[in-house]
Amino acid sequence: MRKILQIAKIYPFSTLIIIAIWVVCLIPIGEMPIRTISLGDKWEHALMYIILSAVIIFEYARCHKKIEWQRIVIASLVLPVIMGALVELAQAYLTFGHRSGEMLDWIADSIGSAIASFIGIPLASYLSKGRRGT
Numbered sequence: 001m002r003k004i005l006q007i008a009k010i011y012p013f014s015t016l017i018i019i020a021i022w023v024v025c026l027i028p029i030g031e032m033p034i035r036t037i038s039l040g041d042k043w044e045h046a047l048m049y050i051i052l053s054a055v056i057i058f059e060y061a062r063c064h065k066k067i068e069w070q071r072i073v074i075a076s077l078v079l080p081v082i083m084g085a086l087v088e089l090a091q092a093y094l095t096f097g098h099r100s101g102e103m104l105d106w107i108a109d110s111i112g113s114a115i116a117s118f119i120g121i122p123l124a125s126y127l128s129k130g131r132r133g134t
Contacts, residue, residue: 028098049112061124084109
């Protein structure tokens with residue numbers, strides 16, 4: 001528990017976004033206007049995970065002078081993809097029929113994290129090189 005609190009203190013915005021995603025994905029929600037757009041909810045999922053992964057990357061870069069590729073890939077890509085799968089499973093089995101877990105939602109989550117990671121990690125690495133002397 002102490003380690004989780006330590007991580008939350010170092011990465012406060014990432015922690016808030018993670019909590020917000022869990023809350024939004026587990027509460028019952030009626031029809032929304034975006035649902036009328038073709039695959040609108042998939043765009044929502046992709047956008048949530050683009051934001052999550054981008055914030056993780058930039059908080060990581062803010063806290064570390066040297067980017068460790070393995071850690072940042074795990075934090076910004078692997079863990080959000082796993083979280084997306086867990087959210088979909090929770091929707092399917094813990095919301096008592098108010099929400100449904102969908103494979104396409106998880107794929108959209110994964111695509112969002114991948115987009116943010118493939119753009120954000122090299123950008124964060126490039127920007128951190130300028131800070132090495134400071």
